[in-house]
Amino acid sequence: MDGNTRLCTATAAAALKETFGCDGQPGSYTDVDDADVIALFGHNVAETQPVLWMRILDRLAGQDPPRLVCVDPRDTEVARAARAGGGVHLAPLPGTNLALMNGLLHEIIANGWVDRDYVGAHTVGFAELEQRVVDYPPEKVARICRITPQEIRAAARVLGHAERLLSTVLQGFYQSHQASAAAVQVNNLNLVRGMLGRPGCGILQMNGQPTAENTRECGADGDMSGFRNWSNDAHVADLAGHWNLDPLQIPHMSPPTHAMQMMRYVENGSIGMLWVSATNPAVSMPELARIRKILSRDGLFLVVQDIFRSETAELADVVLPAATWGEKTGCFTNADRTVHLSDKAVDPPGGARPDLDIFLDFARRMGFRDKDGAPFPQWHDAESAFDAWAASTAGRPCDYTGLSHAKLRATPSGVQWPCNVEHPDGTERLYTDGRFFSAPDYCESCGRDLVTGAPLDATRYRVLNPDAKAILKAAEYLPPHEPPTAEHPMVLITGRTLYHFHTRTKTGRVPELQKAAPEVWVECSAGDARRLGLAEGDVVEVATPRGALRARVRVSGIREGVVFLPFHYGYWDTSMSTGTGASRAANELTITDWDPVSKQPLFKTAAARLTRIGSGQGPAPAPTVGASRPVGDGVAATRGGRGARVQELTGAGEA
Ligand SMILES: Nc1nc2c(c(=O)[nH]1)N[C@H]1C(S)=C(S)[C@@H](COP(=O)(O)OP(=O)(O)OC[C@H]3O[C@@H](n4cnc5c(=O)[nH]c(N)nc54)[C@H](O)[C@@H]3O)O[C@H]1N2
Ligand SMILES: Nc1nc2c(c(=O)[nH]1)N[C@H]1C(S)=C(S)[C@@H](COP(=O)(O)OP(=O)(O)OC[C@H]3O[C@@H](n4cnc5c(=O)[nH]c(N)nc54)[C@H](O)[C@@H]3O)O[C@H]1N2
Ligand SMILES: [Mo]
Numbered sequence: 040m041d042g043n044t045r046l047c048t049a050t051a052a053a054a055l056k057e058t059f060g061c062d063g064q065p066g067s068y069t070d071v072d073d074a075d076v077i078a079l080f081g082h083n084v085a086e087t088q089p090v091l092w093m094r095i096l097d098r099l100a101g102q103d104p105p106r107l108v109c110v111d112p113r114d115t116e117v118a119r120a121a122r123a124g125g126g127v128h129l130a131p132l133p134g135t136n137l138a139l140m141n142g143l144l145h146e147i148i149a150n151g152w153v154d155r156d157y158v159g160a161h162t163v164g165f166a167e168l169e170q171r172v173v174d175y176p177p178e179k180v181a182r183i184c185r186i187t188p189q190e191i192r193a194a195a196r197v198l199g200h201a202e203r204l205l206s207t208v209l210q211g212f213y214q215s216h217q218a219s220a221a222a223v224q225v226n227n228l229n230l231v232r233g234m235l236g237r238p239g240c241g242i243l244q245m246n247g248q249p250t251a252e253n254t255r256e257c258g259a260d261g262d263m264s265g266f267r268n269w270s271n272d273a274h275v276a277d278l279a280g281h282w283n284l285d286p287l288q289i290p291h292m293s294p295p296t297h298a299m300q301m302m303r304y305v306e307n308g309s310i311g312m313l314w315v316s317a318t319n320p321a322v323s324m325p326e327l328a329r330i331r332k333i334l335s336r337d338g339l340f341l342v343v344q345d346i347f348r349s350e351t352a353e354l355a356d357v358v359l360p361a362a363t364w365g366e367k368t369g370c371f372t373n374a375d376r377t378v379h380l381s382d383k384a385v386d387p388p389g390g391a392r393p394d395l396d397i398f399l400d401f402a403r404r405m406g407f408r409d410k411d412g413a414p415f416p417q418w419h420d421a422e423s424a425f426d427a428w429a430a431s432t433a434g435r436p437c438d439y440t441g442l443s444h445a446k447l448r449a450t451p452s453g454v455q456w457p458c459n460v461e462h463p464d465g466t467e468r469l470y471t472d473g474r475f476f477s478a479p480d481y482c483e484s485c486g487r488d489l490v491t492g493a494p495l496d497a498t499r500y501r502v503l504n505p506d507a508k509a510i511l512k513a514a515e516y517l518p519p520h521e522p523p524t525a526e527h528p529m530v531l532i533t534g535r536t537l538y539h540f541h542t543r544t545k546t547g548r549v550p551e552l553q554k555a556a557p558e559v560w561v562e563c564s565a566g567d568a569r570r571l572g573l574a575e576g577d578v579v580e581v582a583t584p585r586g587a588l589r590a591r592v593r594v595s596g597i598r599e600g601v602v603f604l605p606f607h608y609g610y611w612d613t614s615m616s617t618g619t620g621a622s623r624a625a626n627e628l629t630i631t632d633w634d635p636v637s638k639q640p641l642f643k644t645a646a647a648r649l650t651r652i653g654s655g656q657g658p659a660p661a662p663t664v665g666a667s668r669p670v671g672d673g674v675a676a677t678r679g680g681r682g683a684r685v686q687e688l689t690g691a692g693e694a
């Protein structure tokens with residue numbers, strides 16, 4: 040059992056566990072309103088979380104705007120706003136985040152911008168961190184990241200002088216090698232600066248989708264329900280009590296197999312059945328030729344539960360049609376711990392059923408029983424499941440005991456956990472008193488070695504951190520596993536555009552969104568384009584050691600030596616404008632490899648080659664908005680139109 044979160048924010052969870060002993064977002068979105076510096080690490084918030092970006096834009100347009108620090112190899116809207124507002128944009132070579140973070144921490148410590156009182160009272164591990172980052176002076180880091188020492192010093196100065204620092208982290212860090220190690224250094228940055236637990240001072244190890252937070256809390260992402268600790272027998276017994284099970288009915292020798300390893304087991308034949316719900320791995324997992332082969336294996340019984348006939352459903356033995364949001368009731372928890380209720384608005388079509396109903400039906404047909412022989416699970420619909428979940432979180436960091444569907448319905452803007460008798464209206468920020476969830480008997484995890492990923496044992500953890508402090512963990516930088524070579528001289532990164540969501544099962548069906556970004560494109564810098572004899576709109580082959588695809592070139596503000604592919608386009612719609620009918624999925628090219636700590640795959644570093652095939656007809660099919668903005672003139676702007684208008688039916692059925 041593993042969540043899509045493995046591909047998404049497993050690293051957020053891992054980084055929080057390493058530093059605070061437990062998952063759970065320290066900060067709040069309200070920190071945007073008070074911060075004087077907002078630092079975004081590998082996070083293109085303008086295109087991927089535009090509502091949060093609007094909140095930042097409000098600040099930027101208001102009195103006393105915050106300065107931004109943006110770390111991204113592409114010229115995103117965030118990067119532009121950082122430069123325009125007296126902040127800093129760093130565009131490191133992909134795969135060098137940890138070196139950069141060590142360099143920034145080096146400067147902050149060397150210049151004495153450390154809050155010694157906070158560090159002394161609330162953290163362990165400072166001496167080791169200090170010793171580690173001594174080896175990362177700006178000149179050395181600049182050579183690794185291929186930026187200038189002045190840029191590193193400038194960014195460190197902004198971070199070092201911040202009075203209220205909000206740091207956010209997302210896929211530019213999480214989908215790289217040494218992902219958890221780099222994300223942990225962002226936690227370290229806020230801790231050494233004493234920037235936590237006050238308005239404007241926060242860390243947002245972001246989520247991609249709210250449900251990523253829920254999979255972590257509920258124990259569907261290799262975690263144990265309620266942020267309990269796999270290696271703590273008392274935690275397992277406590278959970279077994281809530282579920283009325285014998286502790287042995289909860290297998291807990293070790294965390295469950297992660298998704299990347301599951302695929303290996305299917306490949307080996309040791310997993311014979313896979314049930315895929317609400318995720319489309321035939322497009323979203325790395326090295327698709329391999330994934331297709333695995334999912335098509337004769338010995339595999341593949342069940343796919345989806346709302347559309349996805350690429351993965353095409354490979355299924357059985358398809359279970361699911362109801363979508365709006366057709367069912369349930370809760371979402373946002374990145375900053377805000378719990379929302381989403382009420383059913385309409386009935387699902389045909390035989391489609393809510394995912395929960397499908398799972399409960401399965402449990403009943405299988406005859407699952409609790410320890411008294413009564414049907415398990417004990418709940419039977421969204422509300423009873425929520426109540427059982429809330430009860431099971433009593434005393435845990437994500438305490439939902441003060442929440443119910445009724446309370447959430449009465450609080451439409453949501454409630455931040457923990458919400459209990461002590462905090463009946465929820466909790467805006469964690470760790471305001473400098474006390475953490477990291478006590479040895481309470482913590483979710485005793486942590487891992489940041490370089491190898493090996494778990495640390497409970498006895499050593501107890502010695503390291505007996506008093507529930509935050510843990511400053513250091514790590515040496517190691518180069519990426521697939522560096523550029525003579526044959527593949529560029530670095531390939533992949534990611535998103537504003538207009539599409541993931542594998543496009545929904546946004547590909549919205550005409551105006553599809554029109555804004557109809558086809559795959561590849562971004563490269565003006566310098567690289569000149570060197571390779573490429574012009575805007577040319578057809579190129581993008582190749583890595585795993586495969587190749589064709590795309591049209593967008594000459595954009597991306598840094599030199601790097602190319603970018605959006606990963607939204609699946610392989611079975613072959614209406615490609617190049618007319619080749621070849622696959623256009625970015626994941627044909629990505630590598631089977633993962634971060635040793637979080638097991639999140641590396642979607643953002645591969646060695647690649649661009650080869651010109653011929654000229655296209657006009658500009659690339661890429662939006663002119665966001666990071667894919669062309670550097671030259673002559674590309675018609677992406678805009679909305681009549682097709683973007685919707686007709687809303689009111690209760691009486693009138694338009
Ligand atoms: N429109 C839209 N919004 C979405 C989604 C979507 O599909 N479409 N998906 C949602 C989900 S689940 C997620 S997880 C989020 C993801 O949100 P983001 O993480 O913001 O999106 P990405 O485009 O994956 O990557 C962010 C940036 O990382 C940069 N990057 C790549 N490699 C490196 C590197 O080595 N170092 C650094 N510092 N930066 C690097 C890229 O240039 C890119 O601009 O978006 C969510 N929101
Ligand atoms: N190269 C590359 N690959 C990436 C990434 C990247 O940046 N680069 N990002 C990774 C990240 S962060 C993520 S989150 C993943 C996303 O990867 P996926 O989760 O595979 O992508 P989605 O398109 O969101 O797939 C969700 C599926 O669920 C279906 N669905 C929607 N609502 C419901 C529902 O209520 N019930 C059911 N049963 N089904 C439903 C949709 O139709 C769709 O088929 O991709 C990862 N892969
Ligand atoms: Mo994600």
